[in-house]
Amino acid sequence: MFFELSAEQQALRQKVIDFCARECPPDFETSLDQSGAFPGDLYRKMADYGLLGISFPAEYGGTGGDIMDIVLIAEQLAGNSFTAVYMYLVNVVFAGSIILNCGSDAQKKEYLPKLLKGELQFSFALTEPEAGSDARSIKTSAKLQGDRFLINGTKYWTSGATVSDYIITVTITGPQTDSSKAMSIFIVPAGSQGLSITPIPKLAGNAYPSCEVKYRDVSVGREHILGGPEWLNNGLLQLFRTAEYERICVAASCLGGAETILRECTAFAKNRQQFGKPIIKFQAIQHALADMATQIEAMRWMTYHAAWMKSAGKDCFKEICMAKLFCSETLNDIARKGMQIFGGRGYSMEYRMQRYLRESYLSLYAGGTSEIQKNVIARFL
Ligand SMILES: Cc1cc2nc3c(=O)[nH]c(=O)nc-3n(C[C@H](O)[C@H](O)[C@H](O)COP(=O)(O)OP(=O)(O)OC[C@H]3O[C@@H](n4cnc5c(N)ncnc54)[C@H](O)[C@@H]3O)c2cc1C
Structure with a gap:
């Protein structure tokens, strides 16, 4: 067993972190949330930065890679911008993978190069x-x-x-x-x-x-x-072929969102003073943070393990549904813990925590609800 990301995977993760720092810093999503305005150039910027072609074959303008690379991209985008990861999931993970895996040669040649260059968007x-x-x-x-x-x-x-x-x-x-x-x-x-x-x-x-x-x-x-x-x-067969990509990437995006919440909660708890000391000195707050950190480790390894199984060509639909179920439910739980740590400020629109809670609900439905994941998992038992 080997639990470390390869040098290439670490470099990819850093590349996405750098992209987000430049193009979607923390207040970027806050302003989108307030205005509701579609960021027209963001998708093109992801393409120009070389993020969209990762995991696609060179003949369609991709740079190669596998599902683990997509998972790393989704994780980091989600930690910074709900809009960016959402666009990435719909266009690259869903449309891109269904065209790559199920499209005719002519369709792959027509759509994929433009999709990966950011010239076409799909829903x-x-x-x-x-x-x-x-x-x-x-x-x-x-x-x-x-x-x-x-x-x-x-x-x-x-x-x-x-x-x-x-x-x-x-x-x-x-x-x-x-x-x-x-x-x-x-x-x-x-x-x-x-x-x-x-x-x-x-x-x-x-x-x-x-x-x-x-x-x-x-x-x-x-x-x-x-x-x-x-x-x-034969569309149902085509849908089944792509469900795995969608669900594993929803799990990865939950992981990224949860990491951000923990980071912001820890910083807040070190800073916020009550009863003459930072609230992180209270054991109740320490335990909440420790629980969140432990949950995130479980999210990470369920997601990475399922992605590893997929890239190794193993049957892994059960593991992917488990990762999706666990990560979406846990993100929502972590967001609610974040609201508690932030106290009344969690309820204020001036802080991001309320947005993280609102955003967390989507993962409970996207790629199939929790109940549907459980129905699938139960069939394997
Ligand atoms: C913001 C957002 C974006 C979305 N984007 C897209 C998109 O781009 N394209 C697209 O096609 N869809 C999209 N969806 C739809 C999403 O996939 C569905 O919401 C999801 O599949 C659930 O369907 P439903 O909302 O109709 O709920 P329902 O199926 O009506 O379910 C209602 C409740 O009943 C439960 N339930 C239903 N059947 C069972 C069962 N057999 N056993 C146990 N419990 C059950 C569900 O788990 C849920 O709790 C999006 C949804 C949202 C909220």
């Missing part, structure tokens, strides 16, 4: 108003008329839809009696006629809007089917 539309955890019950349909498909339906929570160039859309194309043979995924140009996109006001992260997307006779050709026409009705 992903699976969830619907009446179909969340039960993704197989989606109703958005794509019906063949002549040689084009007409897409009709409504998607909900599509993150980044207002700012993306393409919406990767999961539809029903086959008989719904057998959901494993009924879904197809289309790469839909966001400028298509018949699309209307409306942001949903959220608890946090409004600078990267999550949207209701309505499709009214949106017309796309067969070449827009992810993987090409031969993948018609």
Whole structure:
């Protein structure tokens, strides 16, 4: 067993830390949180800094690497900017990996180089108003008329839809009696006629809007089917292939967020004086910090271990779901502890702790809720 990051992995981590110090310092996210304004150039800056191509093959403009590298990037971005990590997860981890793993050669050549250069953005539309955890019950349909498909339906929570160039859309194309043979995924140009996109006001992260997307006779050709026409009705298999990437990276982003909360709580506790001494001198505060630090170690090793299993080609869906479950629940717990350590200041909009708590809730749903992770884990027992 070897528990150290390699020299290359340490260098990558430092590179992301340097990027964040330059482009998204601590108050950057606070101002996005207050304004709700989308930071148009941030994604391009990540590309220019060489972050987007990591883990993608050189033939598409990537610089190689594996899932552990993506985990390290997600961890550090999340420790600095909720918006940055959210954009990274949607574009690179979800859209990038689904196109790389399931796209046709022509689609990979067309989309990946531009995605990795920061020239194209994607969003992903699976969830619907009446179909969340039960993704197989989606109703958005794509019906063949002549040689084009007409897409009709409504998607909900599509993150980044207002700012993306393409919406990767999961539809029903086959008989719904057998959901494993009924879904197809289309790469839909966001400028298509018949699309209307409306942001949903959220608890946090409004600078990267999550949207209701309505499709009214949106017309796309067969070449827009992810993987090409031969993948018609095989979308569910494509979804399964990418769930691991999404969940492990949500776990990694929770780890990064928790590390920041612990760092800020420790600094605050050393500084804040009550009863004539810094509150860190009180054992209750020390124990809360010690619990947080211990929880973070567990988050780190569950996440890194699952990523290591994935990059070693081992079956690891159970371990990934465990890491996602544990890290998202623990981040939320750590954020609540942070609110307690900050006392009334935790409740003040002038401090970041309230934002960390608001942000922490997303990980409980993104990539599937905690209950759904438990359902999956239980199947392996
Ligand atoms: C900010 C935000 C951004 C998002 N971005 C995207 C996106 O970009 N693209 C996208 O497609 N989706 C996105 N989602 C949707 C997200 O994936 C769903 O919220 C999630 O899958 C849960 O679905 P739901 O919200 O409809 O909850 P529901 O499925 O209605 O669940 C409600 C409750 O019931 C529980 N439950 C449901 N079924 C079971 C079961 N079988 N066993 C036990 N408990 C169960 C759930 O765990 C939950 O506690 C986003 C969500 C949010 C909040």
